[in-house]
Amino acid sequence: MNNFLNGSDTYSKNEYFCSTHTETISFFACCEIIRQRQNIILSMPHSALYIAGEILKRGLEQGVGISNMKLQKLLYIANGLYLAQTGQLLLNDPTEAWPYGPVYKEVYHAFKQYGNANIVTLPLQYTLKPKVELDNTENSTIDFAIDIAKKLDAVQLSNWTHIDGSPWSEAFNNRYGVISKDSMERYFKQFLKKAE
Template sequence: MKAYHTYSAVDVAWSLLKHAKEQGTCFSNLQLQKLTYVCHGLSLAHFQRPLVVDDVFAWKFGPVVPSVYFRFKSYGSSEITEQCDVALDQESESIVKDVVSQLGHLTGPQLVDLTHRDGSPWHQVWDGTHQKVIPDYLIQAHYSQIKQSGRTASL
């Protein structure tokens, strides 16, 4: 059986920032939130394993990993230029790189819209007032459905 790794969500965010820089772009905290979540969902769907050890929460503006939010909160809506050298395993790096190349051009509000669609894990959990954990089984089922359909109308 192949060993796999899970990472802190902040390490995945650092990897996203590294790949963004390599691809000539930058991300805001809002973009990092959504893209970290997407990477986690894709890992669950493609490799049947979580990418991050942190819980993902349903907040008003979509899925949020609090540790990433608080680590990069000081940037507000500005682009994050800070870098940290973090290496993930090959499969995980591949997911992060693909997410940056396929979704890195989307703005924070566009990513919020995609994660808020009817039927999304966020939509299934959010009750309008309370921050609740979005269980991995919901995220995995959702991203497995996206993988099978080939359509990404909702993230």
């Protein structure tokens, strides 16, 4: 494969392209081609809306009601646990520190019309995007989030994110706006150790 990552100033900073023979395709399509050709798993962060769709789909299948506030906390937990286990973020969206806890802004705006009610539709980004094959760690992390959704309501989850010393409290109290990857990784590694 020639010029696998041919970064160019003519593309936006979020676009990466590679060339195969005479065609230019997106970075993500290149990763899929490489994965298929070399039979390797190439894990990369997903959009928060896509993982939200996966959580909502599984929740709807299992009869678990999930509001926007609850979904935000489940995404945060899934992202943090995946980070603690793999050293990589599950989500490529920033985790913002809002007054009621961690929020993924794009997901919030996609479902804000539901208010405190349970979400009954899947995001278009999830339904229109080709199915992504999630690895075992991604699947088990999402399943864990669904198990939490069965046991705790949105307010309980919000209270949990507000515990002193949590990544949210650190970011919110210091007015950082965005919760850092490092603080999430430290916190969720401690969480996993306590769970053992």
